[in-house]
Amino acid sequence: MATHDTIGAVLRRHRLQRGLSLAGMAELLARVGVVRSRAMVHHYETQHTRQVPRDVLSGYVDVLELDTEDARAVYETAGYVVYLGAS
Numbered sequence: 001m002a003t004h005d006t007i008g009a010v011l012r013r014h015r016l017q018r019g020l021s022l023a024g025m026a027e028l029l030a031r032v033g034v035v036r037s038r039a040m041v042h043h044y045e046t047q048h049t050r051q052v053p054r055d056v057l058s059g060y061v062d063v064l065e066l067d068t069e070d071a072r073a074v075y076e077t078a079g080y081v082v083y084l085g086a087s
Helices: 007-017 022-031 038-046 054-063 068-077
Strands: none
Touching: 007 038, 007 054, 007 068, 022 038, 022 054, 054 068
16 A cells, blocks of 8 residues: 555555445445445545544444555554454
8 A cells, every 4th residue: 555545545445455336335335334325335436525434434444344554554554543352
């Protein structure tokens, strides 16, 4: 991931790598309790919203089954601080 990528670009890239349409992503998000329309998924990916909510990021990470490194990159790109370590 390039350091200049926006969170929208990162989310879109992961979605497209899995062959999912916007509607398909919205459907999968709804299955994990993150109900968003196809249009809202599009807004998140094209930065037509100020910030992607944490529940949406969590939904992307869950339904796309991102590994720890990719999940961490998603949250950090969105501006969240990520701590990993022993609990």
